[in-house]
Amino acid sequence: MPNAKGWIVATALLAVASAVPGVGMTTRALAAEKTRIVAAENFYGDLAGEIGGEHVSVTSILSNPDDDPHLFESSASTAKALADAEIVIYNGADYDPWMDKLLSASTNPDRRTIVAADLTGRKSGDNPHLWYAPATLPAVAAALEAELEKRDGAHAAAFKQNLARFDASFAALMKQVDAIKSKYAGTEVTATEPVFGYMAEALGFKMLNYEFQVATMNDTEPSPSQVAAFEKSLADGSAKVLFYNSQVTDETTKRLLRLAEENKVPVVGVTETEPAGKTIPSWFGGQLHEVEQALAGLHK
Template sequence: MSLAPVLRTPRQRSARFALTAAAATMTVLTAAGCATSPAKSGHTDASGGASGSGKKIQVVAAENFWGSIASQLGGSHVDVTSIITSPDTDPHDYEPTAGNARTVSGARYAIVNGIGYDAWADKLLSTNPGSDRTELKVGDLVGLKPGGNPHRWYSPRDVHRVIEKITADYKKIDPAGAAYFDQRKTAFETKTLAPYTRLVSGIKSKYAGTPIGASESIVTPLSKDLGLKMLTPDTFLNAMNEGADPSAKDKATIDQQIKKKQIKVYVYNSQNSTPDVQAQVKEAKAQGIPVVTVTETLAPAGASFQQWQTGQLRDLERSLAKATGK
């Protein structure tokens, strides 16, 4: 997968919680009438009726990777709107619009990532309370609070936990559709996600223990579930995720890991690229270390969750094979 990098300044993410909370409040309360409509998910079931029929569960997802899953699990019984849909948008620093607020206020079911990743979404929910709205916060589901690694859609284990929870919530909201939702879940996990599941299992069984490096902490949940050995210092990965300056010690450690080929593959988030990261990518390529590109949100924007993740996993598998000769 080849994607043009979307550059962020190193400080773009720092202090984001205070700034986005304030921006969310100001925008939601004052921007009425000037917002564009939120994007609808492109993954609804072909048998679905007209949007807004009143018979569907109105669902809002803060990010399109969760929205894609929610739409496929709900099929013709749901109408899903994802707020973050563009690969060029940083979910950490997004400023909600009045249109987003209206979407949230009219939703019967809301899905946010949590763990400090989308604090603006929490603000939207609290500003637009719904007495009958069911809310799924992925961080709460997996038992992580702000400060933990928020990138749970890169954990295959947590993805399946989210699938279970969304299905259970749909059945509570629409008990008459319980059998339909069970069928959707079974088909999604056993057929739709089958290539994804096979890749996860195959990489783990063949390459577990292989040392890799990465540009930021988005890769950590995936590397753990795949059994890969992350050599990049956690302090560097977290600093890059938070937009902080990495330490000279960490940069020197990574430089040595690359120059001595202690890592077999370097995994690079193209949506968070700084001069330090670009230098690492360049050096890794110069040393003949395969570089795998990943993104934070669906790329291209119209892809499904499984298309996006499967493409990236295949790139990783090919790179591991090239690097190890297995």
């Protein structure tokens, strides 16, 4: 999960009003009359833009799909954006612990925080990749719509309409999930990290080598027995699909990818950041399509 290095420097620079947004931050049409929203991750930022439309300005802190979110370091521009925000959205469950620290250093009684983990009953120690859990994004969207109505009642009808549109598009994704589950529930799969874990569960898959994944996520060395079990699941064909975090490809991951290729195990890359040019439906839908293609190829 992203570490908290550099947050002290960032908080010390909160008062730098002229800070320029740095690399890794994207901003939508900042304007004084718009509700200012900061999202820790760009998929929550995309969601905020969908619900708020032209009546909000959104800054996403983690926004570059080519960067490893685990190596994130906050900056003066991050601190400045949070200091000015009226609504802040972040993941929680220890995925972005630097947010709590930055927010505590910049108190604002009028600022509202929306934490995905709090909305979905997740806590420290749970798999923190909450956005892949089907309940998460609709819960965040509903909480955000309610808060925008409070702050900008004149545009309540637009917010409600935008929420309904998002819910409909997400429901279509869940139909895609249900269709895959109806065909392939019980399929054994594995992954280098638990990024796609909640979605794999929703698809009805049986996840192998979870302890290995947690060790990798936490930057600890998997045990020899965990490594051996993982390699065996690829070599003997018990794992039908290998999911990997395409933003984090260390030597261990590369070795497992080679082993999957040698044993003709389909590989599906997933990301912790919404890719450029994608929306939540196209991002999730694309990954689900890859999963379906991989499994269909095994059953020809």
